[in-house]
Amino acid sequence: MTALFAKVLDDAPLLDLFRQTRQRSLSMIEGLEPEDMAVQSMEDASPTKWHLAHTSWFFEEFVLRPCDPAYSSPDERFAFLFNSYYVQAGPRYTRAQRGLVTRPTICDVLAYRAQVDEAVERLVERGAAPADIVELGCHHEMQHQELMLTDLLHVLSHNPLRPAYRKPEPLEVRDTGDLSWLVFEGGILPVGHGEETFAYDCETPRHDQLIRPFEIANRCVTNREWIAFIEDGGYAHAPLWLMDGFATVQREGWRAPAYWWQEDGQWMQFSLRGAQPVDPDAPVSHVSYYEADAYARWAGARLPSEFEWEIASGRVEDGNFHETGRLRPSAAQPGNTMLQMWGDVWEWTASAFLPYPGFQTAEGAVGEYNGKFMVNQFVLRGGSCFTPAAQMRRTYRNFFYPHHRWQMTGLRLARDA
Structure with a gap:
């Protein structure tokens, strides 16, 4: 084994x-x-x-x-x-x-x-x-x-014809409602995988983690909210950004999430269903860790740690995974409970991708699966609309470099309680 x-x-x-x-x-x-x-x-x-x-x-x-x-x-x-x-x-x-x-x-x-x-x-x-x-x-x-x-x-x-992978479908019209905050008391709590079911080595061993009281948003940040960040000059305001992040913005010319452009005064987005208007109430997607961190600072909040996210997530429930066939994030139904934890977009956390206490790699080439990547990357949680549902569990740790944004990545806000 x-x-x-x-x-x-x-x-x-x-x-x-x-x-x-x-x-x-x-x-x-x-x-x-x-x-x-x-x-x-x-x-x-x-x-x-x-x-x-x-x-x-x-x-x-x-x-x-x-x-x-x-x-x-x-x-x-x-x-x-x-x-x-x-x-x-x-x-x-x-x-x-x-x-x-x-x-x-x-x-x-x-x-x-x-x-x-x-x-x-x-x-x-x-x-x-x-x-x-x-x-x-x-x-x-x-x-x-x-x-x-x-x-x-x-x-x-990159194709100027903007071909669609799957037939375009009308956008759902849904008002996701105002963002609300849920409070968690924290404590010394067990995190990581400890069940007799499949998990990658980087999800183990299960261990205790000190988690201070925190608040976490009931849903993901939406495109509408991101547009407000853009219109307020968020991409040009250096104090919001980590130094490497702002250097990346300037070098790459970022002014909006990946796959966005303006056409006749309207924000458009390219997806696997072709070019469509940006859905204002769907979760923002294809943003880097640098962008997520800057937005959180602009919003007077922060990104959650991966352990805060795990504690808040509860059990894995049905979500907008690959099996729904939507192939794009969907707006949440209004509510004050935790929404959109599963599917839609991978959610950036403030946690570096590092080994848990007691982590050990397997012998041989198969042991190279995760351990050697535990440097300079950040953890994401929750899966996306591209993720097969069978892949997902509370403790699943995805990870990417902070400048990556070609993945289906978004964010949820947190703050100290």
């Missing part, structure tokens, strides 16, 4: 999870052309074709090669092309040049996936597969399913 999670599924549910996860990736490319899946629009993003191949390589490298002596890869060079950052697994192709790999074709990659699927299913059915690693591979693929959407959005946004 690796240190990546506590308990694995029985063989039958594991096989179902594997099949469902692999099929979801295929359903996500329906309607795409080979040209759509080969493009890399920046170093942080990868082509859709690469995601499909890399998630197959993961099962090949960590399940099939160690456990199936009869397995033979269709091309041993795939290990070089489709390894991402697992140094102990061998050399890797340059990340920034993945869009140059026109061969293998998408047909070749899909055939590769089919061969891997068949081999893994045989192992699971015989009870010969390492169930913990197969389960990890499924959750790893769920992460890449979200990346497939965010990376594709970035690709399509």
Whole structure:
């Protein structure tokens, strides 16, 4: 058993999870052309074709090669092309040049996936597969399913034709209501994953954390509120910003969230459903940590710590995840309870992505999954409208660098009580 999670599924549910996860990736490319899946629009993003191949390589490298002596890869060079950052697994192709790999074709990659699927299913059915690693591979693929959407959005946004990934739909008309604050008393409270269910190593071990009394907003910051920040000169007012943040704003020319522009005096936004007017009451999305931090300061508040967020979140409930098919954040129903904790947008926290007390990495290449990234990044919580629901739990720690905003990232305010 690796240190990546506590308990694995029985063989039958594991096989179902594997099949469902692999099929979801295929359903996500329906309607795409080979040209759509080969493009890399920046170093942080990868082509859709690469995601499909890399998630197959993961099962090949960590399940099939160690456990199936009869397995033979269709091309041993795939290990070089489709390894991402697992140094102990061998050399890797340059990340920034993945869009140059026109061969293998998408047909070749899909055939590769089919061969891997068949081999893994045989192992699971015989009870010969390492169930913990197969389960990890499924959750790893769920992460890449979200990346497939965010990376594709970035690709399509550079096309002057502004093509839609899915058919445009009318925006919901909903008044989300005024923001309200919920008070939490704090204390020395247990945080982190401690249940006998799947979790990544970075969510453990469960431990006590001192949390001072705090207040947290009942919903996410909306586009309407962000427009007020823009109109008040928020992007140009240096005292609101961290030094690195303001330098980034000036260097990149940021004046609004990513994918926003003005047309005939109206704010527009590019989404996977094409170009549409900004929904004023939906959560703001595609903002960096720097922007979120500056907005919170402008609003007379701050970002919550990841532990405040976890305590306030309660149990995982239905939310606007990938399964809703909306593919964009939605306005909340008015109310004074905690809203939008699940789905819609990943919420920036003020917490650096660091190991919990007692954290240990697993041995071997699989141990490189999270631990070596615990520097210079910030934690986000709650999932987004691109996140598969099965991936989410209270303790899930997503993480990105403070300048990143191509992801579906937003914010919720907090303040001291």
